[in-house]
Amino acid sequence: MLRTPRLRTFDGRRHRRTASGRVRWAGAVAGAVCAVALANTPALADTAPAPGADAARAAVAAAYKEPLPLERLFDNRAVSDDARPAAADFDGSGGSFSAQDLATAGWTPGRTLDIDATRLTWPRTAPGRPDNVRVAGQAVRLSGRGEALTFLVAGSTKGGPGNAATGTGTIRYRDGSSSTYRLVAPDWRRGPLTTKAVGLPHRNTPGGQRTETTRLYTVTVPVARGRQIGSVVLPKDPGAGVDLHVFSLALRAPTNEWTGSWATSTSGYAAVGPWTDRTLRLVVHSSTGGPRTRIRLENTFAQRPVRIGHATVALQEDGASTTARPVPLTFDDRAGVDIPAGAQRFSDPVRFRVPPGTNLLVSIHLPGTVRAVPVHSYSNQVSFLSADGSGDRTGDRGPGAFTDKLEGWPLLTGVDVSGGPGSVVALGDSITDGERATPGANGRWPDLLARRLRAQHTVPELGVLNHGISGNRVVSDRYPGDGTSGIKSGVSAGNRLERDVLAQTSARTLVIFEGVNDVRAGTTADEVIAALRSITARAHERGMRVVAATIAPCGGFHDCTAQADAHRTAINRHIRTSGIYDAVFDFDAAIRDPDRPERMLPRFDGGDHLHPNDAGMKAFSDSVDLRQLI
Numbered sequence: 001m002l003r004t005p006r007l008r009t010f011d012g013r014r015h016r017r018t019a020s021g022r023v024r025w026a027g028a029v030a031g032a033v034c035a036v037a038l039a040n041t042p043a044l045a046d047t048a049p050a051p052g053a054d055a056a057r058a059a060v061a062a063a064y065k066e067p068l069p070l071e072r073l074f075d076n077r078a079v080s081d082d083a084r085p086a087a088a089d090f091d092g093s094g095g096s097f098s099a100q101d102l103a104t105a106g107w108t109p110g111r112t113l114d115i116d117a118t119r120l121t122w123p124r125t126a127p128g129r130p131d132n133v134r135v136a137g138q139a140v141r142l143s144g145r146g147e148a149l150t151f152l153v154a155g156s157t158k159g160g161p162g163n164a165a166t167g168t169g170t171i172r173y174r175d176g177s178s179s180t181y182r183l184v185a186p187d188w189r190r191g192p193l194t195t196k197a198v199g200l201p202h203r204n205t206p207g208g209q210r211t212e213t214t215r216l217y218t219v220t221v222p223v224a225r226g227r228q229i230g231s232v233v234l235p236k237d238p239g240a241g242v243d244l245h246v247f248s249l250a251l252r253a254p255t256n257e258w259t260g261s262w263a264t265s266t267s268g269y270a271a272v273g274p275w276t277d278r279t280l281r282l283v284v285h286s287s288t289g290g291p292r293t294r295i296r297l298e299n300t301f302a303q304r305p306v307r308i309g310h311a312t313v314a315l316q317e318d319g320a321s322t323t324a325r326p327v328p329l330t331f332d333d334r335a336g337v338d339i340p341a342g343a344q345r346f347s348d349p350v351r352f353r354v355p356p357g358t359n360l361l362v363s364i365h366l367p368g369t370v371r372a373v374p375v376h377s378y379s380n381q382v383s384f385l386s387a388d389g390s391g392d393r394t395g396d397r398g399p400g401a402f403t404d405k406l407e408g409w410p411l412l413t414g415v416d417v418s419g420g421p422g423s424v425v426a427l428g429d430s431i432t433d434g435e436r437a438t439p440g441a442n443g444r445w446p447d448l449l450a451r452r453l454r455a456q457h458t459v460p461e462l463g464v465l466n467h468g469i470s471g472n473r474v475v476s477d478r479y480p481g482d483g484t485s486g487i488k489s490g491v492s493a494g495n496r497l498e499r500d501v502l503a504q505t506s507a508r509t510l511v512i513f514e515g516v517n518d519v520r521a522g523t524t525a526d527e528v529i530a531a532l533r534s535i536t537a538r539a540h541e542r543g544m545r546v547v548a549a550t551i552a553p554c555g556g557f558h559d560c561t562a563q564a565d566a567h568r569t570a571i572n573r574h575i576r577t578s579g580i581y582d583a584v585f586d587f588d589a590a591i592r593d594p595d596r597p598e599r600m601l602p603r604f605d606g607g608d609h610l611h612p613n614d615a616g617m618k619a620f621s622d623s624v625d626l627r628q629l630i
Contacts, residue, residue: 067141067231071123074130076245078154085204087128090188092158092241094206097188097214099127101200106305106340113343115197115218116503118150118252132245135167135183135234142232143174146251148502148542149232150220152197153185158241161190165244167235174228181221183235185244191215194481194491198342199303213482220252220498222541252503258294259420260505261286261354263465264376264409265496267472268479268488269301272410274371279393280364281320281384281402282412285442287450287464289356290417295329297337297364298344298413300374300499301481306411308345309336309367312394313352313415316359320384320399326363327352328395336367344413354417356454356461359442362412363394373410377488378470380434380444382407414465414505421460422506424449424629425467427493428513431552432468436606436613443614444468448621459626462508467500473517474531494531502542509629510539513549513587515571516610520559525570532571536580547628548581549620550588555598556609565598583628590623591616 080088080096088096102122107113110124123131142149155165165185172178186192189212193199196215203212223229229251238244262284293313299306312326329347331337339345354360384402386393393401426432426446434444450464471478471489478489490496493514501510512535515528536546550572554560572588575581591604591612599609604616612620 065139067139070133070140070246070249073133073138073140074123074125076132076134076243077128077130078132078245078247079127080204081127082204082209084128085209086206088204090245091156092243093160095156096204097200098202098204098209101202104304105198105200105342106338107198111340113152113340114345115343116150116220116252116498117255117505118148118218118220118250120150120152120218120248120250123247132247133234134237135169135244135246136237138234140232140234140249142229142249142251144251145226145228145254146223147225147254148220148252149181149223150218150250150252151183151246152216152218152248153183154188154216154245154247155185155191156188156243156245162187162242164191165238165242167238167244169235170233171223171229172231172233173224174230177224177227179222179224183219183221183244185219186215186217188214188216191217192481192495194477194479194495196342196481199482216247220502222543223251225543255506258416258418258505259288259290259463260414260423260465260507261288261290261417261463262360262415263467263504264379264413265467265469265490265500266298266300266374266413267377267469267490268375269372269484270375270377270488271372271484272370273388274369275366275385276369276388277391278366278388279386279390279401280366280406280410281386282362282364282406282409283316283381283383284360284362284409284412284415285381285447286354286356286358286360286415286417287447288417288420288454288461289354289358290419291351291353292349292418293352293354294347294349294416295362295412296344296346296414296416297339297411298374299339299341299411300344301479302341302372302374303483305338305340306370306373307336307338307366307368309365310392310394311347311365312363313350314361314363315355316361320361320402322361322397325397326361326395349418354415357451360415362415364411365392365394367392372484375488376409376413376469378430378433378435379407379409380437380439382440383409416505417463420506421462422508423463423465423504424509424511425465425501425504425507426511426513427497427501428468429472429517430468430470431516431611432466432513433470434468435470436608436611437617438614441614443617445617445620448618449624452621452624452626456626459630462629465504465507471517472514473521473523474514475518475523475527476521492531494535497535497538501539502544507544509545509547511547511549511585513585515551516554516568519551519564519567519571520554520557523567525567525574528567528571529574532574533580545582545630547583547585548575549585550575552587552612553592553598553600554610555596560610583625585624585628587620587623590619
């Protein structure tokens, strides 16, 4: 006896194929199939559809809607060759990205792009071929667990630059549950430069190429940690001539096996030298230790790739001298790596024990000619640089080749160690950056907090990551976000939150101590408070604990006026009483003069009435209730 085989439809329903080969469908779907078949039959194209045909079409779409790989859904051409600019139409008006500009930035077809601790892939398609999807509720196949979900996106508006494209999508988990997310894609022609992943110098049009900065963005949204993801439903079509384009998406891998020991923020993009075939030897100070290590290099704000020839790590003996032969680092088992514009790279883990509270020397060979680098401008620490043409000196134990000195940290943004309980991130300005603390003594308040954590056993020995930037503000950007600039005070705390806090290795707790530069520049208390609320909400959404520190007094500094102090006082009142923070560290109370509360006590003053000295840094650290960090 022959058995009629059972088959499964795309939505998982069963149907039976008859002996004649026909498929017998369940009632509702059968009606839908018939309605669509009739409506799409050429001979009946002008025939009015049967009643309920629209509903039938919707039923068929729902029945067939299975998650597909993103590239299977590509329906738009964003990239054109400069010689054939009309081969793509990204925005509905014939505009497109230049394939040559993308190649110059290192964004070639199929290239892996590590951005904000997420490994994305630029579409593999050739110029003039579909390379992105315009969101319309499509279901994308994606599996795995992660800390967050990152999209590579841009918005477009037909007819010219427009506002950001927004929409709400759904993440579906294997256990049957789901969560929603809100995706915001800034416009490819008018979105903020300070949050872009990469900026390109031209816009291709059917009439030729135009000199205009075009942008691509990464946007990260929360997921339910620990749950297995099955698929991602993209937002619906924004409509009104606006499109939200997705080029790539990926889960940010968990970093539970690592703890951040040292980190810094990219504060700007600085012209240098040019440097040709030189080696950097950068001095950094660990907070916590571990038996294995890796480093993070970032090409943030850059316009071109940077070539790393080789890198090593060692313990510092004195100056540029190491205690032992430096340990080589690799990148995907290779000595060198090219980092595309706007991207980052972690080195492979290496067996190198990092002691807690110890100076390390991270050496980086730059084999080519470098004219500009991403940099943390103020380090309160002297590092070293070899001369032009000196070659790869990353393996040197002695200081002889390192004839020049550096006062910032180019390219290097992190040192991680294996194991450990996770990290605290200090988000701040020049006070956190250590200005007026003794240079080279590692006496910044985050350094002192790390010492306190190492000296006790009540709470875990967390890593402490210093993401202070001199001159930084909560609300407004200082560095413009594109190109070389003498301004190296970073983008706003809100605009750097993803990179400098949420994407940091095993970051558990955020301590935000910032705002004095805002009120001195005329920003109102209400504006700062709104930004602090937004930062807190975003960090909470991602499962982080948020601690706010009150703003320290600055009376006596030339622009710390009575009005500025009134705004500072209002912000501090909000921090102490709003209840939105998981804890409050009262740094204002720790150093202020009780008789003149707009000023710090003279014994804590670094000399300019704005930046505390070593004693003031200690007062901040000592005022922290360590139990409030967890």
